[in-house]
Amino acid sequence: MKSVKSELSRRDFLKTSGALVVSFSAVSMIGPLSVAQGPFDTHPSHVDPEKLDSWLAIAADGSVTAYTGKCDLGQGMYTAQTQLVAEELCVPLDRVKLIQCDTAITPDQGTTSGSQSSPTNFNTRNLAQAAATAREALIAMASAKLAMPADQLRVEDGVVSASDVGTKPGKRVSYGELIGGKHFDITVNANAKRRSTSEWRILGKPVPSMDRVALMTGTFEFVHNVHVPGMVHGRVVRPPDPTATLAHVDHDSVKEIPGVIEVVVRKSFVGVVAEKQWQAAQAAEKLKVTWKPGPKLPPQKVFSDYIRRQPSRDTMLVNSKDVDEKLKAAAKVLHATYFYPYQAHGSIGSSCAVADVQADHATIWSPTQSVYPTQHGISALTGLPLEKVHVIFVRGSGCYGLNAADTVSYDAALLSQAVRRPVRVQLTRKDEFTSENYGSSCVIEQRVAIDTNGAITAWDCESWSASFGGRPGYDTPGNVITGRLAGFEPETVKPRPASEPSEELSNGSNIVPSYLAGCVNGKCAGAGSIRSERVLSRAVSSPFFTGPLRSPLRLQNTFAHECFMDEIAASVKVDPVAYRLQHLTEKRIIDVLKAAAKAADWQARPSPRPQNSRTGTVSGRGVACVAYEGDNGYAALVAEIEVNLASGIVQPRRFVIANDSGPISNPDGLRNQMEGGVLQGMSRALAEEITWDEHHVTSVDWASYNNLPLGIEVPVVECVLLDRPSFEATGAGETAITLAAAAIGNAVFDATGVRIRQAPFTAERIKAALNERTAA
């Protein structure tokens, strides 16, 4: 997997690949492939997604080049998409070369995010459908050439031959002979038949990640390794607080530093460019900049109250209008409020990008998840026409959502435009931590009515999430810090009261608990049985930039729902798994819950665990489950933990995770996502929190933002993979992480009888709660 090093080598590569047959048509009319204009889906661009040639090319030697708008961020999409193309075309894996996310040549598939890469490219549209179309077209060509009916032909290793080779030995023709180097000149056929899972020979197999040898031997090219002839180095100087504006820059303050080429100022954006990286780093450090501070930040201690007092933009997701009445009539009412902090993407590599902005064109080597939207953003920032901006994806450090990849691409473009030379920008760790778009902080308040049998009869849920900026998309470069500093407006929350829900429930952010029926106008799209239901979501303005962080809002909401469900089960003294099953109706979530409980050898009993002592170390188990985004993957997690009562330290020992993401493309890749997801979720549950004082973010490095290191006692992670060949492929990268905080929180309750309603579960927080218990 060699990525392009420079404009020159990219052109050379394309020349020598022998099959540059991508169509460059005008923007196509809205057609079947481009109806859904969501941010993850396929958009018309100069690479027409309706045309087969936009997705696939076959060279004279039979090698296949496939073009995708979904890239490998470390989650395994390169390998899985290569498997997909090889499978549908019936060629060996090593004959397929995948080109990922390049605005010059790949279809615009928006953003590689949102657990949408599998749904978008592995079902019956886009890349999968293009490959199926190509296979059928090649068989039709072979049928004409061999003068045999298509149904008497078969394909193996890119050669079409008679099904009955024994009687017709000469009847064979290769893909290279049929199409080699030529256009297909057909549209993607929505009716082309995908190979059934029972026929799969490459998909569904644990193909090892194709980048592994290069990664392990230090030869893989990350964006940090891109070198362009004439390239110089840039650093940025960020404001000390999120809303400060620039007052003055003392250009003379760095004139003694050798190699400095320019101090670049654009409205409130400040950066330096120097010949060498070390010179740029020193100049950024020494440059005297005066900032006009923004308003004081709300005190962190009372932030959960602060959020709830802000004007909000409200959305009512479901409202059966009988909730108050049911709460009044209930045998018992439970009420609890949960809080989730801001957290960072915290990519291990501070973000980096390279830009070469000339008077009439620009090339950007970027780790962005969104090459086409970034092309739009850089066009706006530089004033260059869209078609003159070329954005090439080169993998960066794992991003887990909107880290600083987009903003550093803007930084590089602004600095390069100022000096008219290629500029590589490396953010510092502090830049990364203070200027990324954090995962949102949330407050979730819930009430339930319980009848005399201990069943839930009504559920009321009201949640607040802090929001500011976000993905820049195609038209809002101000949504990340560089765009805003350069004068573009970010998206802000515009307060608005809720109107009654009118359309069928879509639970994309998991704001609605899984146990609700989710009924709107008689149509019930929830995963549960509770029909007296009211769910109100309130977006409020955030003092910090926010954006999607792996399982955005889904994790925060699920933490609150699944812990609250556990509280309810405990209050009626029922086993937490059995109690969940009692209120679920969707078979797929029921199946993962049962599978996880079975694999974990779950002992049915109510929480907390009765025999646990009040001293020493106690153990407990907890469970959580989710219908991710309502219907984009299903998972259940059992956590087994220990709590040291003297220190308050929580030590997870074992996780059992069951996952259903439809038909499994690559079981090894899926396991890797599940294992990493659970453990990253554990770190977020136990350790991670953005902190601040009156004016500044104070979590600015790995000493002040706590990411669990490799040297922890790593708990056992056991994965149960439910293969569902008859369903569509769903996302799989965000299901596991969604559940960790809830399952661990429930296990802490099981072990100690103490309910922690605020993440992270630091030793101090656990200890304080235990002390409170003792005092009571």
Next chain:
Amino acid sequence: MAAISLKINGRVHTVEADPQTPLLYVLSDELRLRGPKFGCGLAQCGACGILLQGKVTRSCVTPVSAVKDQEIITLEGLGTPEQPHALQQAFIDEGAAQCGFCLSGVILTAKALLDEAPKASDEQIRDSFSNVLCRCFAHTRMMRAIKRYQAGLQ
């Protein structure tokens, strides 16, 4: 600026650099090595790890002048794609990565530890990784790879 002689992956290089330049910048910008990477610049994560005279060292805070004529090994110097080192092979066999950005710190920390203490206990292994970070949390596979390699040493 000064001419500084460096011994990297068995070859001698002479570079012109400000003696205070962090070694990492020389390795990645001047010598175009891809193994060591900028993670934090603060010696907190390990992504810039190299072996210096056999000891794992954070090149992001090591001035280039401090290492002249000493033996430096980077991740790409440990083995090659054609002939990976046995430790790299263990990571390949276990598929022990996701994004892979942290691997210099992870693999070279294990190499330095197990060179010195081939029978290192689990606790010793954990201690040596107490400030090595993998943000994708490929922890399970990484520890399995290290144990696999360690088993082969016995």
